[in-house]
Amino acid sequence: MNFKGMDxxxxxxxxxxxxxxxxxxxxxxxxxxxxxxxxxxxxxYVLGTLFFEPSxxxxxxxxxxxxxxxGDVVGFASAGVSSVxxxxxxxxxxxxxxxxxxxxxxxxxxxxxxRRAAAVAESPVINGGDGAGQHPTQALLDLFTIRTERGxxxxxxxxxxxxxxxxxxxxxxxxxxxxxxxxLILVSPDALRMPPELTARLREQGVVVEETDDLEAAxxxxxxxxxxxxxxxxxxxxxxxxRLKGSYVLTREMVERLxxxxxxxxxxxxxxxxxxxxxxxxxxxxxxxARNGIYVRMALLWLVTGQSEA
Numbered sequence: 001m002n003f004k005g006m007d008x009x010x011x012x013x014x015x016x017x018x019x020x021x022x023x024x025x026x027x028x029x030x031x032x033x034x035x036x037x038x039x040x041x042x043x044x045y046v047l048g049t050l051f052f053e054p055s056x057x058x059x060x061x062x063x064x065x066x067x068x069x070x071g072d073v074v075g076f077a078s079a080g081v082s083s084v085x086x087x088x089x090x091x092x093x094x095x096x097x098x099x100x101x102x103x104x105x106x107x108x109x110x111x112x113x114x115r116r117a118a119a120v121a122e123s124p125v126i127n128g129g130d131g132a133g134q135h136p137t138q139a140l141l142d143l144f145t146i147r148t149e150r151g152x153x154x155x156x157x158x159x160x161x162x163x164x165x166x167x168x169x170x171x172x173x174x175x176x177x178x179x180x181x182x183x184l185i186l187v188s189p190d191a192l193r194m195p196p197e198l199t200a201r202l203r204e205q206g207v208v209v210e211e212t213d214d215l216e217a218a219x220x221x222x223x224x225x226x227x228x229x230x231x232x233x234x235x236x237x238x239x240x241x242x243r244l245k246g247s248y249v250l251t252r253e254m255v256e257r258l259x260x261x262x263x264x265x266x267x268x269x270x271x272x273x274x275x276x277x278x279x280x281x282x283x284x285x286x287x288x289x290a291r292n293g294i295y296v297r298m299a300l301l302w303l304v305t306g307q308s309e310a
Contacts (some may be wrong), residue, residue: 004306007118010134019143019176025299025308026144026292030281032066033295039301040070048101049075050093051128052108057268057290058128058138060107061217065297074100085178091120098123103301124304127310135278138267139172145289146224149263154181159218161187161248162228162273164194168269170228174202177236183208185218189247192230219258225250227266227273252277
């Protein structure tokens with residue numbers, strides 16, 4: 001299959017065969033980096049990183065991925081330093097940057113912004129997170145992490161816990177998990193449940209989906225726990241955030257008592273929902289998960305530029 005020129009916009013766009021291709025190339029990138037710190041596969045190519053919303057892992061891992069591939073990076077890390085501050089439209093910003101680069105990675109606070117960008121760009125556009133919408137590259141690196149930590153994706157029971165209403169990582173993730181023989185348990189306060197149209201669609205497609213607000217009841221069933229933070233920036237009402245922010249806190253005692261073999265993941269940053277003493281557990285995979293982002297994003301950049309077929 002040929003990924004050349006493909007926009008990476010949401011989790012639902014992928015077939016299982018396409019996901020497996022990304023996984024295979026990600027593994028190849030990991031192995032190659034063990035032999036050499038720079039692969040020079042994209043020498044002469046330029047990545048544009050347009051981050052209208054704050055980011056640490058996504059922006060830096062994409063930039064690291066491009067540098068490891070031998071390419072260059074230009075961009076900005078705040079809307080305040082772009083011409084958007086002067087009133088320029090998103091479309092005009094994208095058309096301009098498109099003249100300078102070979103691939104665009106964009107994070108934006110508005111749902112659908114990446115799709116708007118892809119509609120006017122000739123270069124491939126990769127969605128680095130659009131508000132409470134989608135975060136497909138995070139979902140792909142999450143899947144890669146499950147494969148790495150558990151040996152395979154099929155057969156796992158994945159507990160998704162926290163902000164499932166606004167969480168773009170879980171929205172994209174379930175669109176990938178549906179292609180595998182996985183059971184999903186969704187743990188959240190009632191106010192932060194997964195959008196009902198999404199859970200209904202998953203069930204229509206044959207995915208086993210359970211919903212609860214009880215994390216301790218779900219943990220013994222899990223092979224993978226995917227914790228997410230309650231996102232303060234998504235709440236219009238500060239009082240509602242204060243009411244919900246401490247809904248779930250995973251402690252070492254909980255893991256050792258309920259499920260010592262659990263693989264624990266988190267897209268980060270964490271804000272109190274995983275206690276620091278969990279970090280020392282062998283199943284605490286979230287920093288390894290962050291490292292995996294480099295391999296997956298290297299794979300995507302190599303694929304969408306068409307150089308993997310060269």
